[in-house]
Amino acid sequence: MASIAVSPPTSLVTDKVDIRVTGLGKQQPVTLTAAVQYSRDAQFQSHAHYAADSSGSVVCSRHAAVGGSFSGVEQMGLLWSLQPAAAQRVKRMIPRDVTKPLEVQLCVYDGHIDTRRGQDGVPAPLASCVVERRFIRDGVRRIVVREGRVRGVLYLPEEEGPFPGVIDMYGSGANFEHRAALLSCQGFAAFRLMYCNFDDLPKAETHLDSEYFTDAVDWFSSHSLVQPGGVGVVGTSFGGLLALIMGTLTDKINAIVWLNGFSAMPVSTQFNYKGKILPTLGFDISRVKVMEEGHLYILDTVDDLALEPEKCIQVETIACPVLFVVSEDDKNLRSDKMAEQAIARMEAHGKTNHQLLAYPGAGHLLEPPYMPHCKISFHPIPGAEVDWGGETRAHCAAQEDLWPRMIAFLRNSRLHSQL
Numbered sequence: 001m002a003s004i005a006v007s008p009p010t011s012l013v014t015d016k017v018d019i020r021v022t023g024l025g026k027q028q029p030v031t032l033t034a035a036v037q038y039s040r041d042a043q044f045q046s047h048a049h050y051a052a053d054s055s056g057s058v059v060c061s062r063h064a065a066v067g068g069s070f071s072g073v074e075q076m077g078l079l080w081s082l083q084p085a086a087a088q089r090v091k092r093m094i095p096r097d098v099t100k101p102l103e104v105q106l107c108v109y110d111g112h113i114d115t116r117r118g119q120d121g122v123p124a125p126l127a128s129c130v131v132e133r134r135f136i137r138d139g140v141r142r143i144v145v146r147e148g149r150v151r152g153v154l155y156l157p158e159e160e161g162p163f164p165g166v167i168d169m170y171g172s173g174a175n176f177e178h179r180a181a182l183l184s185c186q187g188f189a190a191f192r193l194m195y196c197n198f199d200d201l202p203k204a205e206t207h208l209d210s211e212y213f214t215d216a217v218d219w220f221s222s223h224s225l226v227q228p229g230g231v232g233v234v235g236t237s238f239g240g241l242l243a244l245i246m247g248t249l250t251d252k253i254n255a256i257v258w259l260n261g262f263s264a265m266p267v268s269t270q271f272n273y274k275g276k277i278l279p280t281l282g283f284d285i286s287r288v289k290v291m292e293e294g295h296l297y298i299l300d301t302v303d304d305l306a307l308e309p310e311k312c313i314q315v316e317t318i319a320c321p322v323l324f325v326v327s328e329d330d331k332n333l334r335s336d337k338m339a340e341q342a343i344a345r346m347e348a349h350g351k352t353n354h355q356l357l358a359y360p361g362a363g364h365l366l367e368p369p370y371m372p373h374c375k376i377s378f379h380p381i382p383g384a385e386v387d388w389g390g391e392t393r394a395h396c397a398a399q400e401d402l403w404p405r406m407i408a409f410l411r412n413s414r415l416h417s418q419l
Contacts, residue, residue: 002126004032004108010132013102014182014368014403016076017131019060021108024052030126031068031109032058034078036102042090044082044372046070049112058108067112070393079104079133080396082372086116091377091385092365098135098181099142105130136181144199145191150216151199153177153192155184156225163189164414165226167216167246171237171261172380173197173205179234182368186407191220191231195242204380205238209272213246221252230254230320232410237261237332237364238269244342245273247318255413256322257406260335260364263342264311266302268381279311288382295376295385299331305341315342316349321413323355325402327362331389332379335364357405359398363390369400 002023011017024030033047048068050058061075069081084091095102107125109115115122136142139158145151155177157163166188168180173196180192193216196205221231232255235243240261247253265271267283282303289297305312315322324339336358343354359366365374365388373395379386 002108004106004127004129006106006129006131009129010101010134012137012182012185013133013135013178013370014185016370019075019078019106021052021058021127022056023127024056024058026052026054026056028052028056028110029112030058031111031113031115032060032078033107033109033115033125034082035105035107036082036093037105038090038093042088043085044093045085045116046078046081046083047113047115048074048077048081068114076370076400078106079370080372080399081392092374093372094176095135095178098177101132101134103130104133135178137185140181140184142181146199147219148215149212150219151194151201152216153180153194154223155180155190155192157184157187157189159187161189161225162227163187163225164411165189165191165220165223165231166410167191167193167220167231167233167243169193169195169233169235169239169242171235171239173203174380179368183234188232188410189223189226191216193220205269207270207272210245210249210274213242214249217246217250217252227414229414232257232413234406234410235259235261236366238266241265241313244313244315244318244322245271247320247322248314251319253318254320255410256318256320257325257409258322258339258342259325259366260327260330260333261338262333263313263315263338264305264308265313278313279308281305281308281311291387293376295387296379296382297331297387298379298382299334299387302333304334305337309341309345312341312345315346316351318346318351318353321353321355321409322346323357323406323409325366325406326356326358327364327366327390327395327398328358328360329362329389329391329394330364331387332364355409357402359394359402361391361394362398363395364388365390366395366402367399369403370396371399372396
């Protein structure tokens with residue numbers, strides 16, 4: 001009798017698991033599927049075709065898929081290739097509550113079939129199991145922060161501390177907490193700093209000021225459970241720009257990880273920097289393209305920073321190491337050009353405290369490893385679905401490669417700052 005087993009049955013989303021099927025016939029063709037019921041009306045699915053070996057087994061870490069959502073030997077393929085079910089509105093699988101694990105149902109079916117077409121005509125599975133993928137370890141503390149004007153969520157490991165500190169930010173008012181929760185699982189005190197659309201903060205990032213971010217760094221870096229010597233900052237998209245700005249404001253930042261960010265202020269935000277409004281990049285709405293599928297292509301709407309280099313943030317004043325991470329198929333903004341201009345400005349001032357990681361085929365939305373690639377989803381600023389870019393296999397390979405590099409960069413930069 002066929003059975004499917006996953007080891008370990010409960011794990012962090014960043015951890016690999018062993019998926020294997022036993023009790024099949026020799027060379028029996030089978031389909032393995034994965035499904036996550038994200039909400040009542042949203043499901044994410046994947047499937048892969050295999051042939052059992054001479055012992056009647058399929059081991060995902062050793063055997064090649066011959067079709068389906070991916071092909072080849074991909075131990076975690078069933079998880080990173082999860083995609084939204086046809087016609088559903090929810091396109092991005094981000095946890096709403098990091099304390100609740102994702103439940104992934106794995107099934108094995110006889111023959112090579114495509115279960116994405118619905119259950120009509122799909123036979124009963126030969127075997128199934130449910131595995132848990134978690135964003136937070138037992139014992140990690142989640143604390144909502146309201147300190148003066150500063151708002152956010154602090155994640156503290158279960159150990160006594162103090163811990164190295166990291167501030168985490170996303171863009172476009174997205175208040176995701178999963179990366180901060182996962183950073184706490186790596187031994188960091190991780191502060192998910194909110195700057196809009198949270199608690200009593202303004203709904204949008206239209207008006208921001210540097211004092212708010214200085215206050216946040218001052219409070220967090222002096223926390224009794226944060227090690228002295230400064231804190232790191234991780235920022236995606238607009239959050240990457242904020243990370244650079246914070247590095248220009250204070251010497252209490254010891255590392256910056258910039259993920260497909262801006263290096264100059266977009267027109268959507270009026271930013272008061274020490275009493276002066278930062279200049280914004282030009283924007284031309286007529287360059288928006290409506291694609292045949294109905295989503296927007298917005299890559300060309302922002303003017304090339306190379307034409308207005310004086311608008312680049314004063315990155316030459318940043319004292320700490322900066323890791324620029326660029327996805328070469330970013331369809332949201334030309335992050336490669338943004339990084340290029342920032343690095344050129346640093347080097348023009350004799351600064352060498354930068355590194356660049358570039359990932360061919362990756363899109364804008366880089367997430368922790370084994371989380372699904374999201375190519376198209378809703379963007380709150382244009383108020384429509386947009387193309388974020390990326391080819392699924394290359395994008396997910398980039399996520400897997402980036403995570404340990406980012407963790408090592410944050411740790412090593414901290415060690416160097418203490419020398």
